[in-house]
Amino acid sequence: DQQVKQNSPSLSVQEGRISILNCDYTNSMFDYFLWYKKYPAEGPTFLISISSIKDKNEDGRFTVFLNKSAKHLSLHIVPSQPGDSAVYFCATLNNAGNMLTFGGGTRLMVKP
Amino acid sequence: NAGVMQNPRHLVRRRGQEARLRCSPMKGHSHVYWYRQLPEEGLKFMVYLQKENIIDESGMPKERFSAEFPKEGPSILRIQQVVRGDSAAYFCASSPGLENLEQFFGPGTRLTVL
Numbered sequence: 001d002q003q004v005k006q007n008s009p010s011l012s013v014q015e016g017r018i019s020i021l022n023c024d025y026t027n028s029m030f031d032y033f034l035w036y037k038k039y040p041a042e043g044p045t046f047l048i049s050i051s052s053i054k055d056k057n058e059d060g061r062f063t064v065f066l067n068k069s070a071k072h073l074s075l076h077i078v079p080s081q082p083g084d085s086a087v088y089f090c091a092t093l094n095n096a097g098n099m100l101t102f103g104g105g106t107r108l109m110v111k112p
Numbered sequence: 113n114a115g116v117m118q119n120p121r122h123l124v125r126r127r128g129q130e131a132r133l134r135c136s137p138m139k140g141h142s143h144v145y146w147y148r149q150l151p152e153e154g155l156k157f158m159v160y161l162q163k164e165n166i167i168d169e170s171g172m173p174k175e176r177f178s179a180e181f182p183k184e185g186p187s188i189l190r191i192q193q194v195v196r197g198d199s200a201a202y203f204c205a206s207s208p209g210l211e212n213l214e215q216f217f218g219p220g221t222r223l224t225v226l
Contacts, residue, residue, distance in 0.1 A: 004154075006154075036217075041121075041219065041220075042219050042220075043116070043203050043205075043217030043218050043219050043220050044155070044203070044217045045217065046214060046215075046216075089154055089155070093213070096168075097213040098143070098145070098160045098167065098168055098213070099145075099157045099160065099168065099170075099171075100145075100147075100155070100157060100215060101157065102147075102154035102155045102156070103154050104152075104153055104154040105154050
């Protein structure tokens with residue numbers, strides 16, 4: 001049973017437009033969420049995070065929104081750039097802070 | 113200021129052989145985590161170690177898999193008698209400690225079992 005789900009395996013967006021990546025989770029006890037970006041043949045790199053006490057966190061072109069009642073979070077990238085093309089994973093951190101649970105990833109392709 | 117190092121980057125083994133994957137955490141990091149990514153899936157937690165201690169191995173298969181993080185040297189993930197289903201990318205991450213739990217990932221080891 002997947003506790004963190006990314007239902008869109010891929011997303012294609014035109015350069016300059018907004019990219020919206022979605023993530024759903026099942027456990028209402030989760031209270032810290034992260035987005036990672038992964039290029040081929042590299043490890044995931046941390047992008048942005050959000051605590052359950054917030055509903056929005058912004059860092060430059062990246063904004064994460066959290067809807068606790070719907071158990072849903074999303075990552076917005078605006079404007080999208082070709083260099084943003086990668087696989088994006090959402091993840092949650094357990095209460096002990098030692099285990100990340102990842103979604104299956106969404107492959108984003110930004111077309112020039 | 114090197115990041116998390118993993119070697120080898122690619123490892124090919126035949127069924128029944130042993131695979132040893134090494135991970136050197138970032139300088140100053142005393143916590144190490146291993147994750148496995150099967151094809152077309154997300155990363156799955158395997159084990160969390162501190163120096164000379166296994167803290168959480170709830171994601172480790174019960175047989176054939178073991179991990180250690182000795183006082184000196186890298187963390188080792190060992191897979192004995194590999195099977196084709198062990199083919200995956202294995203990622204190591206490290207964090208400074210309880211005061212900062214952000215995990216930094218290495219580039220991964222891609223294991224192929226023939």
